[in-house]
Amino acid sequence: xxxxxxxxxxxxxxxxNRRALVCYLTxxxxxxxxxxxxxxxxxxxxxxxxxxxxxxxDPLADGPVIQASSQxxxxxxxxxxxxxxxIAKAGVTVPVxxxxxxNPLLAAGPDALKRAAAAxxxxxxxxxxxxxxDPPREAWLGDSRLAFIRLVAPTTPxxxxxxxxxxxxxxVYLISxxxxxxxxxxxxxxxxxxxxxLRAATTLPICVGFGIARPEHAASVARxxxxxxxxxxxVEAAGRSVDDAIAFTSGIRHGLDATL
Amino acid sequence: MTTxxxxxxxxxxxxxxxxxxxxxxxxxxxEALDAALRDPAFTAEFDDLLRNYVGRPSPLSTxxxxxxxxxxxxxxxxxxxxxxxxxxxxxxxxxxxxxxxxGKRRIIAETGAGQxxxxxxxxxxxxxxxxxxxxxxxxxxxxELNVFRMRLMGxxxxxxxxxxxxxxxxxxxxxxDWVTTVNSSHYIIGSVxxxxxxxxxxxxxxxxxxxxxxxxxxxxAGRLPRTVVACVGxxxxxxxxxxxxxxxxxxxxxxxxxxxxxxxxxxxxxSLARGTPGVLHGAYSYLLQDAAGQVHxxxxxxxxxxxxxxxxxxxxxxxxxxxxxxxxxxAEALAGFQLLSRCEGIVPALETAHAIAWVDNQAGRxxxxxxxxxxxxxxxxxxxxxxxALGVAGA
Numbered sequence: 001x002x003x004x005x006x007x008x009x010x011x012x013x014x015x016x017n018r019r020a021l022v023c024y025l026t027x028x029x030x031x032x033x034x035x036x037x038x039x040x041x042x043x044x045x046x047x048x049x050x051x052x053x054x055x056x057x058d059p060l061a062d063g064p065v066i067q068a069s070s071q072x073x074x075x076x077x078x079x080x081x082x083x084x085x086x087i088a089k090a091g092v093t094v095p096v097x098x099x100x101x102x103n104p105l106l107a108a109g110p111d112a113l114k115r116a117a118a119a120x121x122x123x124x125x126x127x128x129x130x131x132x133x134d135p136p137r138e139a140w141l142g143d144s145r146l147a148f149i150r151l152v153a154p155t156t157p158x159x160x161x162x163x164x165x166x167x168x169x170x171x172v173y174l175i176s177x178x179x180x181x182x183x184x185x186x187x188x189x190x191x192x193x194x195x196x197x198l199r200a201a202t203t204l205p206i207c208v209g210f211g212i213a214r215p216e217h218a219a220s221v222a223r224x225x226x227x228x229x230x231x232x233x234x235v236e237a238a239g240r241s242v243d244d245a246i247a248f249t250s251g252i253r254h255g256l257d258a259t260l
Numbered sequence: 261m262t263t264x265x266x267x268x269x270x271x272x273x274x275x276x277x278x279x280x281x282x283x284x285x286x287x288x289x290x291e292a293l294d295a296a297l298r299d300p301a302f303t304a305e306f307d308d309l310l311r312n313y314v315g316r317p318s319p320l321s322t323x324x325x326x327x328x329x330x331x332x333x334x335x336x337x338x339x340x341x342x343x344x345x346x347x348x349x350x351x352x353x354x355x356x357x358x359x360x361x362x363g364k365r366r367i368i369a370e371t372g373a374g375q376x377x378x379x380x381x382x383x384x385x386x387x388x389x390x391x392x393x394x395x396x397x398x399x400x401x402x403x404e405l406n407v408f409r410m411r412l413m414g415x416x417x418x419x420x421x422x423x424x425x426x427x428x429x430x431x432x433x434x435x436x437d438w439v440t441t442v443n444s445s446h447y448i449i450g451s452v453x454x455x456x457x458x459x460x461x462x463x464x465x466x467x468x469x470x471x472x473x474x475x476x477x478x479x480x481a482g483r484l485p486r487t488v489v490a491c492v493g494x495x496x497x498x499x500x501x502x503x504x505x506x507x508x509x510x511x512x513x514x515x516x517x518x519x520x521x522x523x524x525x526x527x528x529x530x531s532l533a534r535g536t537p538g539v540l541h542g543a544y545s546y547l548l549q550d551a552a553g554q555v556h557x558x559x560x561x562x563x564x565x566x567x568x569x570x571x572x573x574x575x576x577x578x579x580x581x582x583x584x585x586x587x588x589x590x591a592e593a594l595a596g597f598q599l600l601s602r603c604e605g606i607v608p609a610l611e612t613a614h615a616i617a618w619v620d621n622q623a624g625r626x627x628x629x630x631x632x633x634x635x636x637x638x639x640x641x642x643x644x645x646x647x648x649a650l651g652v653a654g655a
Contacts, residue, residue, distance in 0.1 A: 058428065060541070107549070107551065107553025129277060130278065133277055151280045180440065
């Protein structure tokens with residue numbers, strides 16, 4: 001079996017001593033056409049992996065920017081399958097991860113993951129399905145062809161970090177801070193310690209997200225982790241224009257590469 | 261692997277669908293709850309507060325005129341006579357005691373009608389805890405009196421402007437606060453909803469309703485009720501009273517949901533009658549949602565029932581057939597509000613009025629010696645201004 005494109009991407013980055021830039025975009029925001037332009041533009045500007053958010057009416061892990069982008073996409077009729085169509089149409093060569101809350105994913109039906117893979121997705125991440133919460137549904141996600149990205153929080157004890165990593169693949173998403181998604185001025189001071197705890201618990205690559213908004217944040221994360229995830233700050237730029245989103249992505253890419 | 265204990269699954273329902281950040285706090289809560297329930301000092305303090313601060317046991321009243329109307333003896337479990345005017349205080353006292361045991365000095369709550377917010381603000385004032393209550397802007401307008409009461413007792417009431425600006429969005433916003441402040445805050449959920457262990461814990465603290473009511477029925481009526489009736493939004497008063505009778509196979513359990521402007525209008529809160537299973541606010545349960553899994557806005561004249569989800573154990577009681585769930589419209593609930601006021605001198609909350617209306621609609625259903633027990637979950641003072649503004653006669 002060929003390795004998952006996400007795993008291959010990290011192997012390639014490691015060989016080149018580079019860190020991964022993971023970019024989050026809400027499917028259908030600000031509208032379907034620009035959403036496709038954004039996927040292509042962000043990939044060309046240096047994204048290694050793109051997370052495509054399936055908008056949900058009640059995104060309890062998200063701050064105001066992603067909430068608003070989700071509402072805007074839903075108001076225009078975005079759905080799981082329209083998001084897949086959008087991914088297929090964009091046709092980017094970087095790996096794409098379906099980023100969803102559990103409910104819209106369940107509503108998409110038992111073959112949702114097969115359809116996602118057919119549309120070109122390589123991974124899936126579910127914000128509200130922590131390890132151990134629902135073994136049958138976790139098995140459904142874990143046994144698919146998609147890499148199953150699991151999340152670790154700053155509150156997660158070390159033994160649970162190992163358990164989470166054991167039940168995931170592709171990479172581990174480390175939530176940098178308490179709270180919901182959203183740009184912040186500073187990185188939390190305890191982040192290097194949290195990364196070190198997680199590093200001791202897994203051999204999977206570690207990407208850090210939540211609050212990464214500036215090139216200097218990316219640069220400091222690059223010193224300890226294998227990649228960064230940018231979400232709200234990118235979505236905010238995408239709301240202004242495709243060009244702003246591309247410029248923002250390039251800026252983070254430079255910050256990420258500058259220290260290496 | 262850490263998997264949920266069987267006790268936190270109700271058939272296929274329940275669970276713990278939350279961001280990873282909250283998992284250690286839910287584990288801590290789970291352990292603290294177990295330890296507290298085994299600790300005689302905890303239960304003694306809880307019982308003492310229920311007796312001497314809340315005023316329990318709440319009375320069981322007969323309803324002579326209403327009984328004549330429906331041709332069966334009707335009994336009313338008077339949670340409206342509790343301190344703060346509703347059953348909500350039972351749960352907030354239990355959870356505030358737990359928060360204190362866990363060393364958490366900041367309390368978060370969501371509220372719809374404001375009764376849970378008031379009950380939380382009350383116990384926080386009593387224990388000297390900081391209190392932040394999230395309330396939809398629409399509900400703050402509908403329930404101005406309760407907003408004033410919360411602020412009077414020192415709570416910070418935060419208006420929620422997202423979504424439908426009602427209970428669903430207030431709950432989402434409270435969870436967002438908790439994800440951010442989880443190390444110092446405890447989130448007091450007001451109903452038998454949310455991630456494990458909340459549904460089980462809230463049921464535990466509300467089970468006093470059913471325990472008292474069962475003993476009172478045996479003493480006063482000399483038998484168990486034929487039917488126990490309670491309104492269901494999230495379902496905590498219903499779960500509290502049902503728990504006293506769930507093991508009595510001859511006792512019928514009926515939950516009354518809000519049919520709003522009608523079950524076919526698309527504007528109702530009848531998650532059990534018209535919903536499908538899905539995940540909202542941490543639990544798998546019946547839910548008003550569209551085919552794509554987006555949560556559908558609920559509607560009810562009563563802010564406390566205006567919620568698109570329902571407690572997971574109710575979903576299981578529905579599927580197992582042990583309880584029956586029915587729905588009553590806004591107009592019928594208004595009639596029930598007036599009916600109990602006029603014929604028994606008891607002004608019920610609009611939520612409770614749904615249960616009254618269903619029993620009234622069912623006149624003739626019971627034999628003359630079959631008692632009907634209704635949970636009067638709260639009093640209607642909070643609703644008087646809203647009902648009066650609707651131009652209801654006599655109000």
